[in-house]
Amino acid sequence: MRVLNTRMWYKLFNSSIKDSHKAGSPLPKDQLATLVDESMYTYACLVEKIIAYRIFDQDSRWHGCVRHEHSYHVFGRHYMMVLYAQDDNSSLSMVQVRQSHQDLLADLNAKIQDPVLNDLFLIGVDTNN
Numbered sequence: 001m002r003v004l005n006t007r008m009w010y011k012l013f014n015s016s017i018k019d020s021h022k023a024g025s026p027l028p029k030d031q032l033a034t035l036v037d038e039s040m041y042t043y044a045c046l047v048e049k050i051i052a053y054r055i056f057d058q059d060s061r062w063h064g065c066v067r068h069e070h071s072y073h074v075f076g077r078h079y080m081m082v083l084y085a086q087d088d089n090s091s092l093s094m095v096q097v098r099q100s101h102q103d104l105l106a107d108l109n110a111k112i113q114d115p116v117l118n119d120l121f122l123i124g125v126d127t128n129n
Contacts, residue, residue: 009043012050034077034119041072046079046123053083053127061085061127064092068108076118080108083125097124 013035020026049067056065064085071077082104085092097104105120 009047012047035121038071038073038077042069042079045069045072046081049081050083050125053125056083062087063090066092071119074119077121078108078112078119079121079123080104081123081125083127086128094124094126097122 017027017032046069049069053061060083062085064087065083067081067083069079069081071079082092082097084094084097087093088095090096091100101122101124105122109120
């Protein structure tokens with residue numbers, strides 16, 4: 001299962017890179033290097049959270065949900081994964097999250113101050129397709 005999840009992470013990662021280039025806002029090289037440097041264990045944990053979406057209750061799917069994962073490889077790195085809401089009016093809809101992602105990450109860092117986080121990544125997952 002871990003090998004499959006790692007392959008799935010690379011597909012997700014590569015499609016994100018391609019999408020950001022198509023949108024005209026490629027990821028900065030330092031962010032790319034950080035994501036590439038992550039451990040396979042963390043990749044697998046993140047993908048497992050995406051796969052688990054199929055067993056979420058309907059309310060979580062409709063309103064969206066947030067999952068967290070700490071880096072196994074780098075102390076002080078944290079991933080916030082938002083599984084976008086199906087409800088366009090939800091604060092976790094794709095549009096709302098894209099507009100307020102800096103606030104979401106700042107709130108997360110304020111809540112988890114022990115230890116202070118050095119690297120925060122927000123990964124948005126659209127489950128409507």
